[in-house]
Amino acid sequence: MIRTLLTAVACLTAAGSLLSQNPGQHDGSERFVERPGALEFSGRMIVRPWQMVDLLQQGHSQSSAHLIRESAAARLDGWRIRYYEDVDEHIVSVPAGLDENSFAALLDSTGEYQYVHPDWICYPLQAPNDPNYGSQWHHQTMSSEMGWDIHVGTTATTAAWVDTGVDTNHPDLQANLVSGYNSVDKIPQSSGGNVEDINGHGTHVAGCIGAIGNNGTGVAGVAWDMSLMPIKTSNFSSGGAYLSDILDGARWATSNGAKTASASYTGVENPSVGTTGTEVKNNGGLFFYAADNYNQNHSSFDYPDTIVVGGTDQNDNKASFSSYGVAIDVTGPAVDVWSTRLGGTYGGSSGTSFSTPLANGVTAMIWSANPYLTPDEAQQVLYGSVDDIGAPGEDDTFGHGRLNLHQALLDATQGSMDLSLGNLTAGTSATLTVTGSAGGTVWFVYSLDGLAAYPVASLSTSLGVANPVLLGSSNSGSFVGNVPMGTTGVDVWLQAIESGNTSDVEFRTIM
Numbered sequence: 001m002i003r004t005l006l007t008a009v010a011c012l013t014a015a016g017s018l019l020s021q022n023p024g025q026h027d028g029s030e031r032f033v034e035r036p037g038a039l040e041f042s043g044r045m046i047v048r049p050w051q052m053v054d055l056l057q058q059g060h061s062q063s064s065a066h067l068i069r070e071s072a073a074a075r076l077d078g079w080r081i082r083y084y085e086d087v088d089e090h091i092v093s094v095p096a097g098l099d100e101n102s103f104a105a106l107l108d109s110t111g112e113y114q115y116v117h118p119d120w121i122c123y124p125l126q127a128p129n130d131p132n133y134g135s136q137w138h139h140q141t142m143s144s145e146m147g148w149d150i151h152v153g154t155t156a157t158t159a160a161w162v163d164t165g166v167d168t169n170h171p172d173l174q175a176n177l178v179s180g181y182n183s184v185d186k187i188p189q190s191s192g193g194n195v196e197d198i199n200g201h202g203t204h205v206a207g208c209i210g211a212i213g214n215n216g217t218g219v220a221g222v223a224w225d226m227s228l229m230p231i232k233t234s235n236f237s238s239g240g241a242y243l244s245d246i247l248d249g250a251r252w253a254t255s256n257g258a259k260t261a262s263a264s265y266t267g268v269e270n271p272s273v274g275t276t277g278t279e280v281k282n283n284g285g286l287f288f289y290a291a292d293n294y295n296q297n298h299s300s301f302d303y304p305d306t307i308v309v310g311g312t313d314q315n316d317n318k319a320s321f322s323s324y325g326v327a328i329d330v331t332g333p334a335v336d337v338w339s340t341r342l343g344g345t346y347g348g349s350s351g352t353s354f355s356t357p358l359a360n361g362v363t364a365m366i367w368s369a370n371p372y373l374t375p376d377e378a379q380q381v382l383y384g385s386v387d388d389i390g391a392p393g394e395d396d397t398f399g400h401g402r403l404n405l406h407q408a409l410l411d412a413t414q415g416s417m418d419l420s421l422g423n424l425t426a427g428t429s430a431t432l433t434v435t436g437s438a439g440g441t442v443w444f445v446y447s448l449d450g451l452a453a454y455p456v457a458s459l460s461t462s463l464g465v466a467n468p469v470l471l472g473s474s475n476s477g478s479f480v481g482n483v484p485m486g487t488t489g490v491d492v493w494l495q496a497i498e499s500g501n502t503s504d505v506e507f508r509t510i511m
Contacts (some may be wrong), residue, residue, distance in 0.1 A: 009296045032100050032118050038266050038294070042102050042356040044119035046244055046272045047076060047090045049112055050232040053217055072112035073431025080109035082244070086251060087275050091244050092302050115271045122246060122267040124164060124201040124239040125293050125353040136360065137314055138333030141489050144222065147405035150413070150464070151453040152213060155435055159364035160210050160229035160253035160261040161357055162246050163202030164239045165195045167342050170203060172211040172218040173228060180230035181256070183249030184241070188256075192344035195232040198344040199239045203232065204349055205264050207340030209364065218346050219338055222361030222405060226368065243267045256284035259367045259378075262288035262360035264353035268308060269301060275390065276444075281375045288360050291323040298325035307363075307379065309356040310399065311335070316389045322352055328387055328399040332358040355403075362398070362403050369453035370412040370462040372500070378412075385411045413453050413464030417442075417503035419496050425511045427485045431479045432471075434496045434503050444471040444479045447493045451505065456497060464505050467494045483510060 034040050049072035050058075055065035067086060079092040094103050104116045139145065158178060168177060179189045187193035195201045206221075206228060213224030230247035234241040243265075250261040267273065268289045291298060291310040298308070311322035312336025318324060319334045332355035336348040359382070366381050367373060373381065385408035386401030394400050394447040415437040424430050432444050443459075445468035452466035471481050471494075487510045496503040 004301045017038075017406070019409065030101055031104060035149050035266075035431045036039060037059045038123055040121040040234060040240070042119050042121045042242060043094050044118045044242065044244075045092050045094060045100065045103060045116060046080060047072060047092055047107060047116045048272070048275065049090075051088065054114065060228070068112055070159070071123050072110070073166070075107070075110070075112070075447055077329050084244075084248065084251075087247075087279050089244070089272060089275070117272070118243075120243045120267050120270065121240045122243050123241075125264050125266060126353045136338045138337055139220070141312075141316070141333055142222075142313070142362075142403050143406035144220075147365070148213070148224065149295065150406070150409040150451050151365060153226040153365055153368045155225060155227045157368035157371065158227040158229050158258045159223065159360055160231055160250070160258035161202065161205050161360065162231040162233050162249040162253070162261060162265075163205050164199050165197035165202045165232035166206050166228075166230040166236050167197050167340070167344070168195065168230075169208075170340050170344050172215070172340050173203070173206055176210060176212060176226060176228050178227045178229050178257075180232065180375075181232045181249060181252050182235075183231055183245045183252060184235050186248075189230075190280045193232070195230045196404045197342060198234060199237055201239050201264070201353065202232070203342055204347075205262075205353060205357045206230065206341045207307070207346075208337060208354050208378040209262075209361040211340050218340065219491055221339075221369065222358055223365050226361075226364055227239075229253055229256075231261070241265065243270060243272065247272055248461050250276055250287050251279055254280045254283035254287070259285045260288065260360045260364045261285060262356050264291075264351075264356045266292055269298060271301070274306050277303050281305045283501040285376060286363055286375055286379055288356050288363075290356040291328055293351050293353075294323055296323040296325075297323055298323050298327035307359065307382070308399075310390075310397075311352040311355040312398070312402050316402060319350070319352075321350075322355075324397050326396055328396065330359055330382065330396045330403060331355060331401055332403040349462055354419045362405050364371050364406050365405060366408050366412045369409050370397045371455060372460040372462065373412065381408060381411045393476055410451075410464065411451065412501065413462045414495075414504045415502040415508035416462065417496055417498070417501055419494065419503035419506050421494065421506060421508070423511055424483050424508045426487045429480055429482050431478060431480050432494065432496070435477065436478055436503075437498055438501065440498055441473050441475055442477060442479075442498045444481075444494070444496050444498050445469060446471055446495075448490065450493060459497055459499045461497065461500050461502055463495055463497055463502060465495050468495070
């Protein structure tokens with residue numbers, strides 16, 4: 001009863017403050033500034049109360065923390081449009097007589113909110129200038145061809161993108177499309193939700209991820225054979241979307257089977273983008289957001305779980321338009337990127353709109369090659385596999401580096417054990433030794449067919465050799481086997497595997 005009364009008083013007090021506040025009398029600092037055609041006020045805000053763990057760390061008791069959170073929620077009554085329980089975010093309308101800045105200042109002054117910011121109208125990141133149409137140079141840069149020798153994807157893995165929809169009849173996409181979601185109308189495609197592309201941006205993004213490869217048609221995506229889940233987040237021809245709808249779309253996708261989700265929109269600097277990345281990871285996936293095309297220094301934020309993607313050009317320089325800074329995690333080709341377009345056509349465009357789905361596609365391929373990785377492990381494989389083209393280590397221009405599909409697939413299928421052996425000679429014995437084992441049974445395999453992703457469900461990991469043949473096992477970390485007579489000149493690939501882990505792959509030509 002006491003809590004109920006306190007909550008009611010807090011709500012009434014807040015309402016009185018809001019009604020009496022003169023928007024011209026706040027401190028005058030315009031914390032939020034519109035950029036027409038890029039980020040525009042919507043008359044709505046995204047508000048997140050302090051979380052229990054934060055309040056307890058601030059020194060509040062359990063009961064006091066509960067009261068603060070009740071007060072924070074009650075204060076928003078009457079303006080609440082929607083509440084997203086999964087991320088504890090309230091979408092509220094700006095009260096009459098206030099604007100986004102004065103309303104945010106008023107709520108911030110209570111000390112009860114982790115963040116308050118506009119529910120921006122965000123826009124697809126279009127090319128900053130007219131693209132020069134060309135070929136898919138980005139696959140050469142990303143070593144995609146060598147990667148496809150290892151793995152081309154599987155429809156058992158689903159990649160999603162939050163955008164303007166998709167051309168569901170495009171011949172390079174149609175066969176791999178799975179049921180998606182309209183995050184504006186909150187209607188799944190399976191229940192009648194419309195996911196048809198409203199302006200073409202989403203179809204271009206889709207082809208970057210997964211235009212079907214080796215089919216004699218059009219272009220190839222990073223993944224040749226991947227389930228593709230469209231999340232339509234705009235019903236406007238401009239492609240403009242509420243930030244909250246973009247983020248809801250990503251969370252819906254990874255709650256409904258997608259392993260990856262990306263957004264090629266403005267708005268990356270808002271903290272709700274980081275919150276959604278954490279929730280997506282809790283769902284078992286990873287979230288990617290474009291760095292944007294305004295050549296801005298994004299060093300005021302850095303998300304642990306949302307992967308922010310910058311852009312590079314054909315010379316492995318930062319694309320002139322790509323934003324940069326501490327927030328950048330990886331970069332990818334972003335200039336004249338050819339992909340699918342509306343009406344079954346093809347063309348090139350530029351922007352971090354397209355480096356972002358390339359990062360999405362590489363990570364979906366990592367998971368497709370080794371579906372047993374956790375989100376943290378897949379994220380680390382991505383970060384560890386990029387080409388370090390800037391200052392050594394992580395830097396503020398390229399993040400960890402530029403995407404490399406080949407290395408990503410190698411790293412996804414080669415774990416932390418180290419395999420060593422000498423030369424192989426026909427008609428003699430050979431000793432294979434591993435270090436870094438967890439101490440259980442280790443199996444040793446060989447292949448005559450080269451590298452490929454080969455999932456081993458019983459051991460919850462993937463080998464990196466094609467059509468592996470078992471040599472034997474050991475509990476000591478060493479195995480001695482005989483090299484058959486008559487095998488001189490034969491190429492052989494060898495690897496070791498244990499539960500949840502593999503070794504590197506060793507290649508030998510038998511002498």
